[in-house]
Amino acid sequence: MADTNMPIYCDLPVMANYPPETLDPTTIPPLWGSMAPGGYRTPPYTLGWRLTPPQLQACLDPERARTSIPIDYESRCITPRWREFGYGKNLCGSMPRVSTMPAKDDIWEYDLIVYFSSNASKEILEAVRGPKLQEMIVAAVHTLNLPDDLASDLKWHAHLRRSKTKLN
Template identity: 85%
Template sequence: MADNDTPIASEFMAKNPPETLEPTTIPPLWGSMAPGGYRTPPYTLGWRLTPPQLRACLDPERARTTIPIDYETRCITPRWREFGYGKNLCGSMPRVSTMPAKDGVRGYDLIVYFSSNASKEKLEAVRGPKLQEMIAAAVHTLNLPDDLAPDLKWHAHIRRSTTKRN
């Protein structure tokens, strides 16, 4: 356990890196050695959404004919600034990344995230009460519905080999 009774993911990473962790379970720093003898993969703290889910959040009235591919620059950043979060939560604005789709039908899902395990500073920024403030700001900015907001997780970006080994 960490100093503030927050679980540290390395306690659970003895065999393989978990694909997801709860928001309060802080992953080890990216690239650090885990107890299982592998390097910790990159993790991002956010929501896994399909492109249609994100479009529905950002434009619920369907006022736009399309939502631009660059969700971050054209949709999220202006809303973040409009709501005034840039001053208090500098560096924590939601970003968008892609991951292979879980269902195998689509090519990719989107991860809308606001922190990662890329630095000690980013990990410290989501410990304790600051985490709830950041979650609320991201949920408001993204206009996440009540059924999606609780799906916040740390998502591992793990490259899985597609070749079979004998």
């Protein structure tokens, strides 16, 4: 006779105890710091595009008028374009921002995440549900001058710690 007090285990891979590195744009992550079904605290996620510095430079300066893009990408390149296109009035608080992430390859020391939303608060998460999401995507793609192959790579990106230890 089977012991009914034995725990039931599902057939998920061991990695199910860790947060996914990326999520589809319409899959809204849990609130940052909340407990997820996998038994970990939800890490910070940002909704945007992961780019190398040269990719971002090619988007923001396609004529290659500058030898490099300034470190303060937002204030010198993105904010002026966002305002010029008039998105600040309708999409207040959704302007694309730039942060760094560890690089996926050995060529660059870091990648950039150009994002316009996060899982930092319930209000921010609610702002990317439904039809407003598409409006925000179009404005960000236009502001950043992203080509179709990069624009289609929009994802929620987890900002994970380097070690694969369970987050408590």
